[in-house]
Amino acid sequence: MATSKNFYVRKAAVLGAGVMGAQIAAHLANAGVESVLFDLPAKEGDKSAIAKKAIDNLKKLNPAPLSVASKAQLITPANYEEHMDLLKECDLVIEAIAERMDWKLDLYHKVAPFLGAQTIFASNTSGLSINKLAEALPDSMRSHFCGIHFFNPPRYMTLVEIIPATSSDATMLDNLESFLTTTLGKGVVRAKDTPNFVxxxxxxxxxxxxxxxxxxxxxxxxxxxxxxxxxxxxxxxxxxxxxxxxxxxxxxxxxxxxxxxxxxxxxxxxxxxxxxxxxxxxxxxxxxxxxxxxxxxxxxxxxxxxxxxxxxxxxxxxxxxxxxxxxxxxxxxxxxxxxxxxxxxxxxxxxxxxxxxxxxxxxxxxxxxxxxxxxxxxxxxxxxxxxxxxxxxxxxxxxxxxxxxxxxxxxxxxxxxxxxxxxxxxxxxxxxxxxxxxxxxxxxxxARSSLPVYQRQLAPAALVGENSKLGETVYENDGVRAWSTGDDVLVVSFKSKMNTIGSAVIDGVNAALDLAEQHYKALVIWQTDEPFSAGADLKDMAPAFMSGDFAAIEASIDRFQQTAMRLRYSSVPVVAAVRGLALGGGCEFTMHANKAVAALETYIGLVEIGVGLLPGGGGCKEAALRAAADAKGNDLLPFLKNYFQNIAMANVAKSAEEAKELGLLKASDTIVFNAYELLYVAKQEALAMAAAGFRPPAKLQGFPVAGRTGAATIKGMLVNMKEGGFISEYDYFLASIIAEVVCGGDVESGTLVDEQWILNLERKAFVMLLQQEKSQARIFNMLQTGKPLRN
Structure with a gap:
């Protein structure tokens, strides 16, 4: 098999529409790979009914195999009686039927005549001998055959084992490993052909x-x-x-x-x-x-x-x-x-x-x-x-x-x-x-694999005993470490528990911005461990809260807001490299960065209502600003309602793709499937922005808000929810405050305001809510149990 630096899977097929087969097809679809999902012909009606039912079921499962339901459109249902010719179009065919050697061998005889000369054919077996399976194939196919063992559920489990047969072509295996690693985001281990593998x-x-x-x-x-x-x-x-x-x-x-x-x-x-x-x-x-x-x-x-x-x-x-x-x-x-x-x-x-x-x-x-x-x-x-x-x-x-x-x-x-x-x-x-x-x-x-794909993993999964420290430290305080590998990009990583954002992190991010603007071409926010950030550090404001110094708290919220604004309006591009949880303040920092590069498994949301507060670091402002941009001069309220609902319902996107649909990530933000490639891609994006002559976006002098009439309309919906028993009295109060802030306060509909106007509203509302007894109960419950209280 000829070496290919540009091996590309245009289309794949999965044989077997059971639990594993359907979910492998789903994850191929998540990655934008068209696939054909085969199963036995149905005895009555549409002969592809079995595969069609499996595809429909993918949209109902929890946890969701699909990053967004619309990805199911990339999966074509098929059956072995009518559609075998479709296999000729496939660069990769994965067999995923039951763990019966006789059934697998029978299927191999059926599909062999329809596979292309360079098609990779792999069995998703969890323990059967790959060499025995290879013996059932024509001699011409054996070099393109191997085992490929996904773990259940395929979208979420990192591991894929590749099990070479003695006849497997080395270049084919390298191409497959590279595809699995970057395109599907998997951690690949090459296993020996022993029972149940590794x-x-x-x-x-x-x-x-x-x-x-x-x-x-x-x-x-x-x-x-x-x-x-x-x-x-x-x-x-x-x-x-x-x-x-x-x-x-x-x-x-x-x-x-x-x-x-x-x-x-x-x-x-x-x-x-x-x-x-x-x-x-x-x-x-x-x-x-x-x-x-x-x-x-x-x-x-x-x-x-x-x-x-x-x-x-x-x-x-x-x-x-x-x-x-x-x-x-x-x-x-x-x-x-x-x-x-x-x-x-x-x-x-x-x-x-x-x-x-x-x-x-x-x-x-x-x-x-x-x-x-x-x-x-x-x-x-x-x-x-x-x-x-x-x-x-x-x-x-x-x-x-x-x-x-x-x-x-x-x-x-x-x-x-x-x-x-x-x-x-x-x-x-x-x-x-x-x-x-x-x-x-x-x-x-x-040593670790020398395959080119692993050069993209600047911070691979570290093992005990390895030196995993990255780059040279440029600046460090109790909250962050800012470091560089000499490529004109400054990387800032948080050191707090769950990467929460407190005063030390705020100070550190501002110091990193100062350094980046003076000595580097770009700044990347990237964490050495998940999550990206669980949000603001509530414990950090505890001393001021216990002493009743709400002026000091307001000052710290103002500094949080201004730091977020610096991320957007810095003279060098700022890229947020996001994976895992990005909640509350972590979401706000992401929304303010010039660009986000997000791992597929990013769960992002403005969840402050769970602790009786509202987004105070620019999240409400972003809702108002993005709704106005989406409306493009049309009726603002339908667009604003979606953003309001995200905040009032504490909606968390269940994938980076869904985050785009919710407006928490921008359409132009980049999604990466392998979290270990996140830093590499974020740096490349940042350097590309710098090379293109980056200038920060111009600050808007004014954008329209929905005003008091918009807030009144939203509150009308909330009354119905409260009377229907869907939300509590205090939920209604909190959501009403959020509505007033995202609608721009007590102004006429269509009034033009600037970003600072909304920031002032959200900051004042945040401090007011912090003084409410029921909000305090929610905060203390979260600190003590880690769970939200709906009082």
Whole structure:
């Protein structure tokens, strides 16, 4: 296959319109890739009815597979009887039917004659042998065939495993990896053709070890989930809820693959599901999809299975306080020492789970993965762990943990008696360093991929042991770090918790703007970690609030507003590189930047009403200004109502695409699918603006507002909502204040005002609301619980 620097997927096909197939097609559509979704011909009526139903269902699912519902137009429904010729137009064909080798091989024989000579053909299998599948293809197709394993749901899960067959062409694999990385925004791991590949092999073993140790130490399932979820930096669904979400039958299938395919594995006796799980499957309690599994909802109550009695009991028990305190220890070495030393069954359980996984990954690294980095990234991206298993071990002190493991293996405390490989105890301090990650198969360090696509990742997923500091620090205070890599772009990154915006961040952003205007061509706001910003730091204003110094609070709000305005009217272009949450003040900073470069998974909104306030950093002003621009001299109110609703309903866009539809991002803003490419693209956009002779937009001398009559119309709608019981009395009060501000205050409809006029209105209203008892209750509830109060 000829090398192609410009490999381009014009159209793709997905074979199989089940859950995975349809959602893979959806994510191709999210990326603007036209696709054909195939399934069996319907027995009656439209023969493409199965695929059509699957496409319609994509618009109803939550979480949404489509970034916006209109993307479904890019998916063409098809069936194997009428539309095989459509395959000839496709550069990529992904097979995603059920995990039956015989069914897959039969389909391959049917589609082979219709595939182009250069078409990439890939199987989305979660564990079947890629080489055995390749054998079913004509010799001419084998070089273009490989495994491609998306994780569910494909839009949201970062990981895609590429599994080469022995016959797979190297350039084809590189082209596919580049497409998956940039176009679809995925984190790609090249896996060996071993049962369940990398992530499922280790992730499912971790779940099996957790189940076995829960039984050994007598830990309730709900307590296990409390211990093994967010407290360990893992998915909120933890262990047993994850099994319910995945489907107990699916989980059992993956386990069976390991049992059938790995007869000589030291852990083979544990590749089985317990009797209680088998019974659930036999009775049809398969988890979330059947509304009952390990957990089930009875009325408003959630119940959990007691495996001993086989009955459901009330759930909600939490971890012991002493164990929770151990898990709060910041230093990993101290934390693991405390876990191992504790006599509490829950602590012993946790240490046993870690020990079994550490032993497993050490013994199997050589045969299941190319290097330790692939293991850690696969588990992080595929199972939602914030830190991979090798990283965890290294952070906790490699040799200390290795010694403990050896002791436990010798004492028969681990699930297997398999000895640790010699390389574990060769004096190393870990498996990751800035030079590369350890490969047990080659006994060497392997650097990251040199594929050109990865040159776009200026800040790739960092691993414990790597030097991940970016650039040279130019300025730093308690709130921000401003830094540069010598390319004429100054980058400012926040240092606050959740990247909230307080006085130190405001000071830091202004200092960065001063530096950028004097010495650089552009400024980019980019965070080293998600979220972009959870909004204003409410705690920062607490001293002034507690002392009743509302004049000081108003002054700080004014400084926030003027900082936002500086982002727009700076003499150098300002680009906001946004991913994750961009709420409240974070949304306002984004709206004021000259351009936003947003990751697809950006959730942006003005949510201040949740704490009894209104947007005070220019958000209300932006609503009025953007509505006037959208109206283009026509009736303003219909356009303003949409912006008002965003604020009054605290609407948060569920993708960057939806943010454009809501007017929170501009049509000209750029959407990037791979969050690790965000900084690169933001810098390129900023430099391009500078090269084009950037000048800040001219300040409008006046734009029309809806005035008191517009506010009265909106309030009329609010009265109906209040009387219908849709909003509370206080919601009505808050929304009325918002309406008055976005409509420009007590002026005639069509009055021309400038930006400062609205900023003054929103600032005064913000400080007034801050003094309201019910707003204060909302603020305190948010600070204490992290949840909004609707009083």
């Amino acid at each position: 992530a499922n092999r280790i992730g499912v073993f971790s779940m099996l070890a957790t189940i076995a140790n829960a039984a050994k130490f007598g830990i309730r399932f709900d307590v296990v989930d409390d211990l093994t979820g967010t407290r360990l930096g893992r998915a909120k669904s933890a262990t047993f809820r994850t099994a319910d979400v995945v489907g107990l039958d699916t989980f059992a299938h993956v386990v069976k693959t390991m049992k059938d395919s790995l007869p000589n594995d030291p852990w083979h006796p544990h590749y089985d599901i317990p009797a209680w799980l088998q019974k659930l499957i036999e009775t049809g309690a398969l988890g979330q999809k059947t509304k009952a599994g390990i957990y089930k909802k009875v009325g408003k109550d959630i119940q959990v299975l007691d495996p001993v009695s086989g009955e459901y009991v009330a759930s909600g028990e939490k971890a012991d306080e002493s164990v929770k305190e151990i898990l709060k220890i910041k230093n990993p070495a101290e934390k693991f020492a405390a876990l191992r030393a504790s006599s509490h069954p829950q602590a012993q359980f946790l240490w046993a789970c870690f020990a079994d996984v550490f032993q497993y990954i050490a013994c199997h690294l050589a045969d299941i993965a190319n290097n330790a980095r692939d293991v850690d990234l696969a588990i992080r991206w595929g199972f939602g762990w914030s830190v991979g298993p090798f990283e965890t071990w290294q952070a906790a002190g490699w040799q200390q943990v290795a010694g403990w493991l050896a002791e436990d293996i010798a004492a028969g405390k681990t699930l297997s008696s398999a000895a640790l490989p010699a390389w574990v105890s060769d004096g190393r301090s870990g498996v990751h360093s800035s030079e590369g990650s350890y490969s047990a198969a080659t006994n060497s360090l392997q």
